[in-house]
Amino acid sequence: MKSQIKTGYAPNVPGGLAATFWLLVTVVPIYYIVVTSLKPRQEYFGSNPLAWPQNLTFEAYGRVLENDFALYFFNSALVTVVSVGVVLIISLLASYVIVRNRGAFAKFSHRLFLLGIAIPIQATIIPVYYMIVKMGLYDSLLALILPSIAFAIPISVLILTNFLRDVPSSLYEAMTLDGASHWQMFRLLVLPLSKPAIMAVGIYNALQVWNGFLFPLVLTQSSEVRVLPLSLWTYQGEFAVDIPAVLAAVVLSCVPLLAAYIVGRRQLVAGLTAGFSK
Amino acid sequence: MLMKSHTAPVRSRRRLGTNIGPSTWLLAPALIFFAIFALVPLLGVAVLSFMHWDGLGTPSFAGLSNWQQTFTNPVTLNAMWLTFAMTVLCYLTQAPISILVGVFMAGEQKYRAVYSVLYFLPLLFSAAAVGIAFKALLDPNFGLSKAFNIALLSQDWLGSTDLVFYVLIFVISWCFVPFHSLLYQAAVKQIPTSMNEAAMLDGAGRVRTFFSVTLPQIKYTVITSSTLMIVGSLTYFDLVFVMTNGGPGNATRILPLDMYLTGFRSYQMGAASAIAVILVVVGLAVSLLLNRFSGTDQMESQQEGA
The missing domain is CATH 1.10.3720.10 (MetI-like)
Incomplete structure (x- = not known):
């Protein structure tokens, strides 16, 4: 009896699957942004948009920083x-x-x-x-x-x-x-x-x-x-057709927030929900 | 250090008696900023809705003509309908997903903590960034359509008048679900574990526990989150502006965008102000209605429960 109380319910398989689906929905666009920003211009037009870059390069970031x-x-x-x-x-x-x-x-x-x-x-x-x-x-x-x-x-x-x-x-x-x-x-x-x-x-x-x-x-x-x-x-x-550069700029624009998230996730979450949650 | 002045105790005793507290002058800076850049514009937008103004010259009195135009212009009427439809559909999409994700994140399993870290990521992007990224991802030639060889995914997502509206609702949900799930996660964590254990001992299943324990316990958060979602959807601007600019045609020209385009692209600031007044009135009405409906001032009661 006691062990039953401790273990609670059996693992929630449908819940886990649904959560994994939402995880993919959340993460795939972000993966796309990062991967595309690391591709050379020609590769963007030729390759599968979700494939890992064959010739990984930071050139797109260079073009953004020059601008x-x-x-x-x-x-x-x-x-x-x-x-x-x-x-x-x-x-x-x-x-x-x-x-x-x-x-x-x-x-x-x-x-x-x-x-x-x-x-x-x-x-x-x-x-x-x-x-x-x-x-x-x-x-x-x-x-x-x-x-x-x-x-x-x-x-x-x-x-x-x-x-x-x-x-x-x-x-x-x-x-x-x-x-x-x-x-x-x-x-x-x-x-x-x-x-x-x-x-x-x-x-x-x-x-x-x-x-x-x-x-x-x-x-x-x-x-x-x-x-x-x-x-x-x-x-x-x-940059119209230079999508890797546009997305590199997107990545660069959220660097400060990412840094804040890594350093002080707790404070960032508290700040975001400030005043709206208990 | 505090006792350096001989007169201090005497003065403070007088203050204690009258209970005046710190000088109201300290309110002045906040009040002045707020009055000039928030309250005056609020009155100004009402005044401008009765004026003709092209954004450059001097405004001139226009009577009711802006209002007549607003309520007869098919583009604006369509914008009202789109805003209403978007508010309802966004709510029906976001609310259930946010609650479920929030409940999931509140669980104690380790993998849920890892998921939670990743669920948060969309919050790192500005609305403009999200709009730009999804525009590229949904490009009919180089985006999603090319990633998979599936006909269902090979659509002109943003170019089709039938699809674009629903695509926007998806992207908006992608943007805002993380924030609302954080609210729900915090709320669910506040529920005493004894309540869940009691429900379990009484033989309640997971679904029954969710509806009979979890949901009633987080009702204030449901109200707060719903208010934010509904009032928020009246003001989606950045995302729609960047992704579609109201197009194709007027398929996604929602009210805030209609206001911007009427004012700053067609230079009819008066008509745009009339639209703005509608936004303010509807926004305030929804907030008040939800407050009344909940029977409490949600902001206050949240704190009392803490």
């Missing part, structure tokens, strides 16, 4: 780092006030931010475009950074306030009795305690900004301020 890939990568990194940095600072300050200030204004602000979660970015792109043009920021990296910050605030505030609520108020009270100012409490209590939430929010927003496509498409034009996702799209036009 200003580093610049686009740098632009993406700059926009991501600045946006996420600013979002983290201002959202954490806002969340601290929302959790610790019992005034009506703080409550109202919280409601306002929660409302913002339901605003689809796409739907506001026309007025955002209008404002960016009027501000003289069109076709600059700042044009991408400013709206990216604004649209990252609601979810960041939601996650951070939920997290800060769990800090026992006895800790604040103890510090208050010790004579700490609100600023000291922020620096010595809130900041260190909310590190995991800050990590998760940072990763989540970094992914959103890094992969963002619509803002760059609408708010920038010249190649000097092009960011990675947009460059993939333009490579597709420029």
Whole structure:
């Protein structure tokens, strides 16, 4: 009897088979991307698309790197780092006030931010475009950074306030009795305690900004301020028939994420699902 | 260090009494950014839907003409229908697969952990990257058709008006199932093992346990995930834009794409704004409806249960 409880059900064969099928569905396109990016141009046209390259080469990567890939990568990194940095600072300050200030204004602000979660970015792109043009920021990296910050605030505030609520108020009270100012409490209590939430929010927003496509498409034009996702799209036009190079660019564009996945899978997963799962 | 000021304890006692907490001025930076680049545009899109604007000059008042155009333009009406169909079909595809994959990933067997690492991989690609990759993979001359000598797989996947819509639903599912399975995996792991053991001792089979224990236990996650899937499908843009740009013909011209093409390609920003307003209203309505339907504020209740 006891051993039966321990072993549980018999192995789930249909489940395993279905899972393996979905695994193939997931992995085959990725295998195709990698394999094709390693093929010489002529081989792409001649060989079976899913066959391992006969003349494995990194030439396609060379052609991408010659085409200003580093610049686009740098632009993406700059926009991501600045946006996420600013979002983290201002959202954490806002969340601290929302959790610790019992005034009506703080409550109202919280409601306002929660409302913002339901605003689809796409739907506001026309007025955002209008404002960016009027501000003289069109076709600059700042044009991408400013709206990216604004649209990252609601979810960041939601996650951070939920997290800060769990800090026992006895800790604040103890510090208050010790004579700490609100600023000291922020620096010595809130900041260190909310590190995991800050990590998760940072990763989540970094992914959103890094992969963002619509803002760059609408708010920038010249190649000097092009960011990675947009460059993939333009490579597709420029390289037209050079599919190995297009797919090499696709691979290169997700190198930072892959690195993050290998180094800190747990944090990356936590960041991705931040605020949506328990 | 904290006691360096003589007046500090006195001041703080006063603060304790009034319970004011940190200054609301600290809210200002977040509020200003949010107001300028999210709230003002939200009002702006409503205003622009009553204006004529070509994207360059000065907007001029247009009355209801944009709205009349939106509700009589066959392309936009078709886009509404396509968006509705895509939302329903994407949901019916994604939801069951995500739940099953999530439950599978939550299992303790070693091979499941290995599978989980691989299931995650699509999340590393941006929507633009996925669109470009699948466009190459589905090329009728050099893609999937050539890999296997099977007639069924040798199709002009993106060129056929009959197929392309379903191909998009597949690619969208490929993109988003990993994210939702992660949510479900986390939720299933929270279920106390004693509940499964009890069900097993009562003689419940695997299927019965799934429907009577697992599913009720993850219902909040089902609501969150469903909201994200449905509201998300109103806003698929990048993927469809890169893969088909609405074509062939208007076969995949869904509402967000219709908005973009009307605004930034046909320079009818007013009409595009009217479409945007529809997107906002439908999105908000769906979110609120699902919240009401669940009887709770899902975001709050999730945390309470943690």
